[in-house]
Amino acid sequence: MAASKLDEKLVLGIESTAHTFGVGIASSSGKILANVNYVYRPREGGIHPREAAQHHSRIAAKALREALEQAGVKPIDLDGIAFSIGPGMGPCLRVGATVARAIALRLGKPLIGVNHSVAHIEIGRLITGCKDPVVLYVAGGNTMITSYIDGRYRILGETLDIAAGNCLDVFGIKAGIGPMPAPEEYARRGERFHSLPYRVKGMDVSFSGLLTAALKLLGEVRLEDLCLSITETVYSMLTETLERALAYAEKEEILLVGGLARSRRLMEMIEEMAKLHDAKVYAVPPEYAGDNGAMIAWTGVLQLIAGQTLRIEDSRVRPRFRLDEAEARWRMLGL
Amino acid sequence: MEDARPIEGGMMIGEKLEVIRIGAEAIISRLEWNGFKMVSKHRVPKPYRFPELDRWIRDRRTLHEARVITSLRRLGIPCPAILLMDRSEATLYLQLIEGVELKKVLDSLPAEEVERLANELGRMVGRMHRGGVAHGDLTTSNIMLDRMGNLYLIDFGLSAITDDLEELAVDIHLLDRSLESVHHRLRAAFMRSFLKGYATAAGMDFLQALIEKVKEIRSRGRYVEERRKRH
Numbered sequence: 001m002a003a004s005k006l007d008e009k010l011v012l013g014i015e016s017t018a019h020t021f022g023v024g025i026a027s028s029s030g031k032i033l034a035n036v037n038y039v040y041r042p043r044e045g046g047i048h049p050r051e052a053a054q055h056h057s058r059i060a061a062k063a064l065r066e067a068l069e070q071a072g073v074k075p076i077d078l079d080g081i082a083f084s085i086g087p088g089m090g091p092c093l094r095v096g097a098t099v100a101r102a103i104a105l106r107l108g109k110p111l112i113g114v115n116h117s118v119a120h121i122e123i124g125r126l127i128t129g130c131k132d133p134v135v136l137y138v139a140g141g142n143t144m145i146t147s148y149i150d151g152r153y154r155i156l157g158e159t160l161d162i163a164a165g166n167c168l169d170v171f172g173i174k175a176g177i178g179p180m181p182a183p184e185e186y187a188r189r190g191e192r193f194h195s196l197p198y199r200v201k202g203m204d205v206s207f208s209g210l211l212t213a214a215l216k217l218l219g220e221v222r223l224e225d226l227c228l229s230i231t232e233t234v235y236s237m238l239t240e241t242l243e244r245a246l247a248y249a250e251k252e253e254i255l256l257v258g259g260l261a262r263s264r265r266l267m268e269m270i271e272e273m274a275k276l277h278d279a280k281v282y283a284v285p286p287e288y289a290g291d292n293g294a295m296i297a298w299t300g301v302l303q304l305i306a307g308q309t310l311r312i313e314d315s316r317v318r319p320r321f322r323l324d325e326a327e328a329r330w331r332m333l334g335l
Numbered sequence: 336m337e338d339a340r341p342i343e344g345g346m347m348i349g350e351k352l353e354v355i356r357i358g359a360e361a362i363i364s365r366l367e368w369n370g371f372k373m374v375s376k377h378r379v380p381k382p383y384r385f386p387e388l389d390r391w392i393r394d395r396r397t398l399h400e401a402r403v404i405t406s407l408r409r410l411g412i413p414c415p416a417i418l419l420m421d422r423s424e425a426t427l428y429l430q431l432i433e434g435v436e437l438k439k440v441l442d443s444l445p446a447e448e449v450e451r452l453a454n455e456l457g458r459m460v461g462r463m464h465r466g467g468v469a470h471g472d473l474t475t476s477n478i479m480l481d482r483m484g485n486l487y488l489i490d491f492g493l494s495a496i497t498d499d500l501e502e503l504a505v506d507i508h509l510l511d512r513s514l515e516s517v518h519h520r521l522r523a524a525f526m527r528s529f530l531k532g533y534a535t536a537a538g539m540d541f542l543q544a545l546i547e548k549v550k551e552i553r554s555r556g557r558y559v560e561e562r563r564k565r566h
Contacts (some may be wrong), residue, residue, distance in 0.1 A: 069535075103493075106457065110450075148398060149516055149517060150519065154515065154516035154517075154519075155512070155516070156512075156516055160505075160552070193385055193387045195388070195391060198388075198392065198537065200493060201471055201472070201493060201505050202472040202473070202474060202493065202509045203494075204505075204509070212382070228385075232385045232388060233388065236383070236384050236385070236388060236392075237413075239383055239384075240381075242361045242362070243360075244359035245358075246359070247358060247359045248359075248474065248476060248513075249517075256456075268383075269383040269384075270383070272382050272383035273381070273383045276381075324515075
């Protein structure tokens, strides 16, 4: 994006949907000036929303200070304050929202509510340089295929039950080898393929039957073979639905977003599929693949330019904010 | 292991005239055999898939599609007739339908025509469902429209012979979402006429049970804003 120094906009963005409290600063010329992230790690077990929220409140001031220092920016230089408004855990979201409201009010700057899933996609477009991709979004508990069509990111396909990442994590844990990437590492030593339920409905997928069937085979067949079978089946289902979505949406780029994008085998499969259609594949690099403040700041820049800001009284968090409920007006401006 | 045959294998019959569609899983070609026009649907090997899995998927879907088309024709649902099946090549030879994908023309049709087609489609799908078949990939690219304004269903590779309400409801969910994502301005009017037509063929009670099921699918974690509203 070409913007002269004079009309360059700076937005500070706050991410706080789950484990991560992050603060990023981005400019309208597409520069990430700061990206400071603190991750809450529970002592044991899964995330407890209220404890994560307490962690976020404790760390907020420090993260803000560090981000401003990293960017070499004074609060008064900022043109907008963005925060992740959803989807996510209510108590966590409220911390980010409260901090953002306070800064916006204090500075008299516009407040910008960003959809967390949209932000994952937008930072991916910025960093990889792809323009109009079909997106395989395999972050957190999500598995969906989406693409920008007519004003929004539309959901072309998704899981009908559990997420692909969950399926492989649960399998690995129950098999005693731990979550991903362990199942994929074991799969490399697999030799025999056992057929498992392969459930594809149009562009939708379903993994729960496959998981149950694989767990039943535990102890009956070689673990390496089972790992090979489950990873190959899950990845084939994702690649096939992605292939169908690519044809359906008539796009030429593929963007992988989220944790499973780190899987070498999945990436290899998708690249082979893309070759058949002369499509290009992009993956978000690890630094920006997890939840982070920079993605909220950058999406905040886009929304500020497109006039998608919020009044304080409309800024309640939306824990169940679906991707396709968010308008993407900047895309209509060609951004 | 399957040997890596070229896409146009030496065993194909007839003379290939043109490739009509390169779909995600199959290549559809128009061909002529002893003066007879037809199409071939060749499920091509996917190099990205584990070979055994690939062969199994292609063979199963070819065989399955043939079975489903046979039962649909028996039910009087317009779809291309099967002329030949060649399992060794994962290829079906089918009746040629001279028409276009509904997806390509739907947005440019007059409103009354959209409603008429939606109603007609509703009747077809209602009849298909009462006959125990779920399409499995019911989007506007898998519906053909010919010059006379007749609709045909195509591509049954993901279909199921079933009377499980859930599988049938997924069809409605997929159709609705394909409208939402690609023809969203027409979605409301289209679905209204579609459901009217569906009720005519399948009965109001059946339709209501089905709609409940569609709502349930949509509320299952993913369509979460709707789930919240229900509570």
